[in-house]
Amino acid sequence: MVGTAMAQALTGFFQARQSARLLAEGTSDITEQLDPSQLLLVPVADRANTAVAVGMAWGGAPVVLQLSSTERLGAAFEVLSEAASAAAQGVRCPLVLLVGAGLNEQGVRVPGGVDVLSPASGRDIAGALEAAIAAGRPTVLLEPAGQGSALGDAPVVEVDPGHAATVVVSGQQLPEVEANLRDAGLLGQVQLVCLQQLRPLPPALAQMVQSTGRAVVVGAPDGLAGATARAVTEQAFEYLEAPVMVAAPEALVRTLNSALHY
DSSP states (O other), X not given: OOOHHHHHHHHXXXXXXXXXXXXXXXXXXXXXXXXXXXXXXXXXXXXXXXXXXXXXXXXXXXEEEEOSOSTTXXXXXXXXXXXXXXXXXXXXXXXXXXXXXXTGGGTOOOOTTOEEEOOSXXXXXXXXXXXXXXXXXXXXXXOOTTOOSOOOOOOOOOXXXXXXXXXXXXXXXHHHXXXXXXXXXXXXXXXXXXGGGOSSHHHHHHHHHHTTSOEEEESOTTSHHHHXXXXXXXXXXXXXXXXXXXXXXXXXXXXXXXXXXX
């Protein structure tokens, strides 16, 4: 059973992506709302179902996997580890595994190469789904604790034309990034964009970058930030005046200065 915010985010995701599939062990609030062609109900068999989901993702379909329990995640993670290794070699695997809150409390170690997203709000869930699929790597999506309410607003800074660069940041990082830019006297020079408010993600980001010609994505180069930067480069190449850069929050000011003077 998923919370209201997760159910709404999933419903919107599947309505926007007719090619997406939900592989679920049993019915839930979300399975009752989907187009039957997008739903595959399966018996409880974590390892086998994860393998099926990986195969579907390798075939090109965005897949969300909903297991009936988190007690046997070790078996699922063994399969995801192999998929992550293949993704590192360029084999796309747009697969999201839904997991309830408290993963760390279970003592289960997420294998290397598998991204883990922990949304802070309802809107973060929708953005996290889009970002995970765009990355093309196996991703664990943690359902926020106590997120039974409907989709809420992520913190968003208003954006205006005429700025020197676009800074792309997740809702969770936004307060820290905004403070760092303000302290450096750069906040008024950039278009600060909350990743979770942009849907569909790559085209919307590309459109935002067109007005500045420069972009910095906050995060890890080998994670979702790197995938986002590559998507922006592909879709907005003709508008870019400098390469799209990726920077950790603590290195953002230095990287941004480099971008502004490229």
